[in-house]
Amino acid sequence: MKQIDINIEHGDCLEVLKQYPDNFFQLIVTSPPYADSRSKTYGGVKPDDYVDWFLPRAEEFQRVLRQDGTFILNIKEKVVNGERHTYVMELILALRKQGWFWTEEFIWHKKNCFPGKWPNRFRDAWERCLQFNKARKFNMYQEEVMVPMGDWAKTRLKNLSDTDRARDESKVSSGFGKNISNWQGRDMAYPTNVLHFATECNNRQHSAVFPKALPEWFIRLFTKEHDWVLDPFSGSGTTAEAALALNRNAVGIDIHSEYCQLAKERTAAHQYRLCEEEAEYAADNS
Amino acid sequence: MKQIDINIEHGDCLEVLKQYPDNFFQLIVTSPPYADSRSKTYGGVKPDDYVDWFLPRAEEFQRVLRQDGTFILNIKEKVVNGERHTYVMELILALRKQGWFWTEEFIWHKKNCFPGKWPNRFRDAWERCLQFNKARKFNMYQEEVMVPMGDWAKTRLKNLSDTDRARDESKVSSGFGKNISNWQGRDMAYPTNVLHFATECNNRQHSAVFPKALPEWFIRLFTKEHDWVLDPFSGSGTTAEAALALNRNAVGIDIHSEYCQLAKERTAAHQYRLCEEEAEYAADNS
DNA sequence: AGCTCTTATGAATCATTGA
DNA sequence: GTCAATGATTCATAAGAGC
Numbered sequence: 001m002k003q004i005d006i007n008i009e010h011g012d013c014l015e016v017l018k019q020y021p022d023n024f025f026q027l028i029v030t031s032p033p034y035a036d037s038r039s040k041t042y043g044g045v046k047p048d049d050y051v052d053w054f055l056p057r058a059e060e061f062q063r064v065l066r067q068d069g070t071f072i073l074n075i076k077e078k079v080v081n082g083e084r085h086t087y088v089m090e091l092i093l094a095l096r097k098q099g100w101f102w103t104e105e106f107i108w109h110k111k112n113c114f115p116g117k118w119p120n121r122f123r124d125a126w127e128r129c130l131q132f133n134k135a136r137k138f139n140m141y142q143e144e145v146m147v148p149m150g151d152w153a154k155t156r157l158k159n160l161s162d163t164d165r166a167r168d169e170s171k172v173s174s175g176f177g178k179n180i181s182n183w184q185g186r187d188m189a190y191p192t193n194v195l196h197f198a199t200e201c202n203n204r205q206h207s208a209v210f211p212k213a214l215p216e217w218f219i220r221l222f223t224k225e226h227d228w229v230l231d232p233f234s235g236s237g238t239t240a241e242a243a244l245a246l247n248r249n250a251v252g253i254d255i256h257s258e259y260c261q262l263a264k265e266r267t268a269a270h271q272y273r274l275c276e277e278e279a280e281y282a283a284d285n286s
Numbered sequence: 287m288k289q290i291d292i293n294i295e296h297g298d299c300l301e302v303l304k305q306y307p308d309n310f311f312q313l314i315v316t317s318p319p320y321a322d323s324r325s326k327t328y329g330g331v332k333p334d335d336y337v338d339w340f341l342p343r344a345e346e347f348q349r350v351l352r353q354d355g356t357f358i359l360n361i362k363e364k365v366v367n368g369e370r371h372t373y374v375m376e377l378i379l380a381l382r383k384q385g386w387f388w389t390e391e392f393i394w395h396k397k398n399c400f401p402g403k404w405p406n407r408f409r410d411a412w413e414r415c416l417q418f419n420k421a422r423k424f425n426m427y428q429e430e431v432m433v434p435m436g437d438w439a440k441t442r443l444k445n446l447s448d449t450d451r452a453r454d455e456s457k458v459s460s461g462f463g464k465n466i467s468n469w470q471g472r473d474m475a476y477p478t479n480v481l482h483f484a485t486e487c488n489n490r491q492h493s494a495v496f497p498k499a500l501p502e503w504f505i506r507l508f509t510k511e512h513d514w515v516l517d518p519f520s521g522s523g524t525t526a527e528a529a530l531a532l533n534r535n536a537v538g539i540d541i542h543s544e545y546c547q548l549a550k551e552r553t554a555a556h557q558y559r560l561c562e563e564e565a566e567y568a569a570d571n572s
Numbered sequence: 573a574g575c576t577c578t579t580a581t582g583a584a585t586c587a588t589t590g591a
Numbered sequence: 592g593t594c595a596a597t598g599a600t601t602c603a604t605a606a607g608a609g610c
Binding site: 317319320361362365368396398400401402403404406409410413485486496 | 580581582583584585586
Binding site for chain 1: 367368369370372375376378379382387388389390391393395399403405406407408409410411412419422423424426428476477478479480
């Protein structure tokens, strides 16, 4: 049994990452400090300065990420002066100039978003999860995140009608046909690019709204066991905890020592479990 | 009873709109032809040329829109060469330079999105509905789109199948069950900025590009009866039909005469109904 | 009125082939 | 080599039919 490592590092990821070699991490998944929000607790980058602040760090991310690795950026633009700020749009364009491929934009639909009422907008119930890659080919394990198929399909597969196969011939102008027989024996379907996760509102001391299920989903999709996962804005260590629970190695970096302390405590339990298992394994094989 | 007008105009909106005065429309809601490399399908604007093509038209939109009016743009970027093209990002930035306020981005979640499987991406289940305004203050009637809490909860609970529960990974403490208590005693709730509409797949001759419910929602939210609604890329007239059904005046413009013909036919039924009602009204008051 | 079962089809994407 | 057309892949919804 291979050892699972976990490093929680204190400092600015721009500096800390210099210790890490090129092409090291399989996945970077992070929810960086949002512009200006929580300005006291988290450094407080102004919306207008956000891109300039982010880019040098993204350059380090690109260096330490493997060629077949993936970078997931969970972000949402703030409302400034009654309109959505454009720093996320600008960031996407700037990251592409930096050499990243903007492969996809997942939507995280927050089902139990914060209540509230404003005169000219509704509650914000979604965030972006931007997928960037170093190359067009990257590792992806789609089967790991399959979801139960709709009830409709299940009942239908019991009796396969003639017309279900007939559309192969009667193709429409688009040249689209279907072959329902492929579905037989399956009760799982591939998900879409809209993710449904409830925000965790546990009244811990940290205000992170990042539910563990979110990094978990991307870790399962883009890495296999014993791969290395990085969260350069680690906060209370949700990503590291998720990685550990899935038997991946993890590095979490945060500029606040309190958060690092918290993250270390959270991951300690997992490490203890892993050590136990290792000891058992060793005993069994002695 | 005031007369409801409907104009379906044939031509390029860039030209046709010149006949309309400044500050005329209360709402512009449209789903423009998406960028497409194939030139035959719909005018065929190439992704790289999209912003340049769109901007002069947006300038006309800005002229004919009232100060307190709203412009809703339903759009989604295509995948080009394995990554999302950036023309929508660039368009948002360009429209802001043109003077528009980018107030909000609604997400249209298409639950019955197009099937398919690919090695490095999942099915695309959402589109953007970008909200632009001429001023920070604009008309908005939030009560008109409130969702009935009781009914929704009831049907939701009734239809809550096992797969629904398995699919919603809201197994956190704040999950589905807990929120039910919050609904007690409340009939209506404000929606969020995530909209759920299925694409219409009726076996008619004309296939609606977007479901009627989508323009309907925005028309109810941003206009009152007898306001003027514009769809500059009208297609088969879904927006005009929705506007008419809600007792709003509508103008639809499309560059294809076949679509204009179709739109006229669709709206004719509504106009007939309105005339009938008017006649009755007149008879009652004679 | 309900309920099930049947059927049509949708702004999709990718790899390959052909011009 | 670049660009355009073709074939292969696949799920959720509503409308309609039948009971």
